Amino acid sequence: MFHPAHAPYATGYGGGSSLAQQQSQQQAQQRKEPRFTVVYAHTDEDLHCGAVESIVATSSGRLFTGSRDSTIRRWDFGSGRPACSARFEGHVDWVNGLAPVGSGLLASCSSDRTVKLWKADSNGECLHTFADCHSDYITRVAAAPAAGLVASAGLRSEVFLYDLGAMKAVPLRPASSSSSPSSPPSASGSQDGGGAAEGGGARENGGAGVRTAAVGGGGLGGGAGPQQQQQQAGHHAPAGQHHHHHHAQSSGPKGSIYALAMNPSGSLLATGTTESFIRVYDPRSHAKAMKLKGHTDNVRALLMNDAGTLLLSASSDDTVRLWDMRQQRCIQTLALHTDSVWCLAATADFSTVFSGGRDQRLFRTHLGRRETQLFAQADGPVRAMALTPDERRLWASASTPAAVAYDAPPWPSEPDDSGPRSASLSRSFLGGSPALRLKQGSDLSTMAREQRSLQLPVVTIPGAPALVAYRVLPDKRHVLTQDSRRCVARWDVLSGCIVESYGPVDLLDQERALWRPVSVPSWFSADVRTGRLAVHLDPPGCFSAETYALDLGITGAQDDVKLNLGACLLRNALRLWALRYSAAHMSGAPIPGLDDAAWPEMPRFSEARPPAVISQDARGAAWRRPFTAFTGAEPPDAHIPAWAASAVLHATFPYVRELKAAFVLQPAEGSGLPSLLQSRLNAPRILQVKKVVNYCVSKLAELGVPLLPLDVTWDPASRLPPAEQGQGDQGQPQQQQQQAQQQEQQGQQQQQGQQQQQQQQEQQQQNQLAGQLPNQPQQPQQQRQQYLELTCNGMAVPCELSVAAVKKFIWRRSDDVVFLFRILDPAAAAQLPKIEPE
Known part of the structure; x- marks a missing residue:
């Protein structure tokens, strides 16, 4: 009874406590077992569901957007x-920067510590991935098309150069020795299978102590490394990635880099740091050319003209500065904003700048x-901007998944001597004129009142509502999510659908409404960091729950057939890979749990809206692909994690021991019932009380005590014999029962003789002992109408x-559960427990 046979899907593994899971996860992390992640498809996959972080407008009229x-x-x-017209999927964390490289190429950088090179005109083809370079978030990417060069910068002040001819990465600035290496958070402000969390990473403006939504107003700034963020927000490394220590012994600049610019020829590279100054390098010699000081807070954006003679910078000190690179000094300061300036765009001749x-x-x-106008009012903090090559339209994103375009009409005509219009500007203006500083307060208010009406969006690329909390x-099978519109939905993690x-x-009210008193070990962690629901599996804890x-x-x-929940999810995610791999490498041998057509109701992923699978290959490089894209050529261990492949191909689950629950069955004091031959038992944790009741009834029958099982539910009437249910909460009142008996006796006396009346009275006494009404028809085994x-x-x-x-919920102690059994007395039936939601 308590040791059911196993089917192909079934497992012999029980649940585990959260402490046991944490210990097993720590052991797996020490062994560097790669994490396995499933990211479920959004209801609208044609739109971004995370804030747009970068925008690139091309001369062909196309627009590229990179999102969280x-x-x-x-x-x-x-x-x-x-x-x-195309989705480029391959990164496993926020896309923080885009840069056109020329020749139809696009470079991107991500918090997953990779730089990717894409074929811009394709349907999402990734040409190359530069991994194992940065040891932390990559925040910005820049390109020099004429030199075939790409640069990236990020936390810990790391800067790398990528030679696209040789496809080789070279460190320009190694990691800062002042910051300890750490694993970046992934798609994972995770919650280990229970409780609450809100997605998103702890960033400069997001409040590190709170798990804020990934579509909120925070930026990339602040200089706090992911290790600190992980400690504050409970983040995990993406897709099971484990940190590689790079350049830990090297000395380097302090802080982090959140701004990067390079001219097209690749002769100058500028980086904006959290130390409030700008470092400029010569990428050809890797030498530092200059340091520009003037800002008093983090430098958040940089723009360099084609000649490399002018540089625009934006800072958290609320200002925009124009620098003369030849004189190595600031020649103009714009104090227009009332808060941090995060992004810049400029015309090709640098005559006009947008901030x-x-x-x-x-x-x-x-x-x-020296003329400024309030151009537009956004719906949120402005995260990214891009001016179209014809300079007639400005694209911007305001910390949402949407992007909007504004018309950029020409400036009103002015006399010819109104000012220089070329990139070099005038010698007198650059050399000797005082810096322009527009003050806030009344001057800004006057300017706003006198200017023409604000520009309104003329084109909008809508965004999908991002999941922001969960x-x-x-039951550890369903997850409630809430999106940015406050809409709540319930997901089945095994089928990957709402x-x-x-x-x-x-969200919390709906959770309370759906709460049920069940106890299932936490076998996955979850997050909504990228605006989608993601579920992470870490061995061996992912095999700790069954149903x-x-x-x-x-x-x-x-x-009595049990299924391991973690194995079910793995089989769903790798089902097509396993079938194709078996056909190619295992002579099509049957795979446990995948070839069993007898179970068509088994939860399956939708191939129309396929979830994405994220994990890590043997080199430690993260990969991502839809579960339908596996060809079967991906080798176990080298590409598919060995522990996941073994679970799917051979139904073997490493590192897991069977966890059971011990309990005791004893007769209640004064019940007159005998003790069972074996009173202390072990069974799976998921064993239902119904089977315990049936077991007890069967063993008592072997001892000569025939009783019937009572199917008790949360309905108070279920505590009574079936014939008395619905006639009172505590059983039929004795007076009503006697009246019913008398009426029945009168009817029987009219039709039967004295002998039949005597038999009926005897039957009534038996019915009263068993808690049954006297009008029950006689049965061959009336003595069994007593209930346990x-x-x-x-x-x-x-x-x-x-x-x-x-x-x-009922025993509430650490020792073995003790069940007491007795013959049911309808007049003294035990009360149901009162269990409140946790």
Whole structure:
């Protein structure tokens, strides 16, 4: 009874405590077992569901956007409306920067510590990935098309150069010795299978102590390394990545880099640091050319003209500065904003500059005329801007998944001597004129009142609502999510789809409404960092939970067949890979759990909206692909994690021992029932009380005590014999029962003789002992109409509870659960427990 046979999907592994899971996860991390992640498809995959972090506008009229949802998208406007013509998927964390390289190439950088090179005109083809260079977030990327050079910069002040001819990476600035290496957070502000969390990384403006939404107003700034963020927000490394220590012994600049610019010839490279100054390098010699000082806070954006003679910078000190690279000094300061300035765009001749930031304002400044106007008002902090090559339209994103375009009309005509219009500007202006500094307050208010009306968006690329918070339900199979519109939905992690939507409701209220007293070990962690729901599996803890096949809706399974939840999810994610791999390398040998057509109800992923799988190859490089894209040529261990491949191909689960629950069955004091021959038992933690009742009944029958099992539910009437249910909460009142007996006796006396009346009276006495009404028809085994009542801690135990749930919610002690059994007395039935949501 307590040791069910196993089917191909079944496992012999029980659950484990959260402490045991944490210990096993720590052991797996020490062995550097790669994490396995499943990212479920958004309901609208044609749109971004994370804040747009970077925008590139091309001369062909196309637009590229990089987002916190880890994807890059290409937009076409041939139909007059924006249409997503390609998705570039490969990064496993936020895409922080894009740079056109020329020759139809696009470079991208990500918090996953990789730089990728894409074929811009393809349907998402990645040509090369530069990995194992940065030891932390990569925040910016820049390109010198004429030199075939790409540069990247990030946390710990690391700067790398990439020779596209040789496809080789060279460190320009190694990691700062002042910051300890750390693993970057992934798509993972995770919650280990229970409790609450909100997605998103702890960034400069997000509040490190709170798990904020990944579409919020925070930036990349602040200089706090991921190690600190992980400690504050509970993050994990992406897709099981494990940190590689790079250049830890090298000395280097302090802080981190959040701005990067390079001229097209690759002769100068500028970096903006958290130390408030700008370092300029010669990429050809790797020598530092100069240091520009003037800002008083983090430098957040840089723009360099083609000649490398002028540099624009934006800072968290609320200012924009123009620098003369030949004189190595600031020649203009614009104090227009009331908060951090995060992004810049400029015309090719550097005569006009656009600026935006946390104050949600976009300013346009004519540097030659020293004229500034409030150009537009955004709906949120401005994260990215890009001017189209014809300089007629400005694209911007305001910390949302959407991007909007504003018309950029020419400046009003002015006399010829109104000011220089070329990139070099005038010698007198650059050399001797005082810096222009527009003050805040009344001057800005006057300027705003006198200017023409603000520009309004003329084109909008909409975004999809990002998931911003989640709650793992107690069954550890379903997850509640809430999106940026406050709409709540319930996901099935085994099938990867939404099973129910609740609309704009309170997440915690909906969780309480769905709460059930079940006890399932945490076998996965989850997050919504990229605006989608992601589930992470770490061995061996991911194999610590199981369920009965019938509870998964598999009607053809026997009632004692158990399934391992982690194995089910792995088989779903790698099902197509396993079938194709088996056909190519295993002569098509049957794979346990994949070739069993008898279980068509088994939860499966949708191939129409395929979830993405993320993990790590043998070299430690993260990879990502839809689960439908596996060809079967991916070798186990070298590409597919060995532990995951073994679980799917051979149904073997490493590092896991079978966890059971011990309990005691004893007769209640004064019940007159005998003790069982074996009173202390071991069983799977998921064993339901119903089976404990049936076991007890069968063993008592062997001892000559025939009783019937009572199916107790959360309905108080279920504590009574079936014939008395619905006639009172505590059993039929004695007076009513006697009246019913008398009426029945009168009817019987009219039709039967004295002998029949005597038999009826005897039958009534038996019915009263068994708690049955006297009008029950006679049965061959009337002595079995007595029912067994099972209690724990003095309370009736609903049969649907598992042994683990009884221990958690009713027994509430660390020692073995004790069940007491007795013959049911309807007039003194035990009360049901009162269990409140946790």
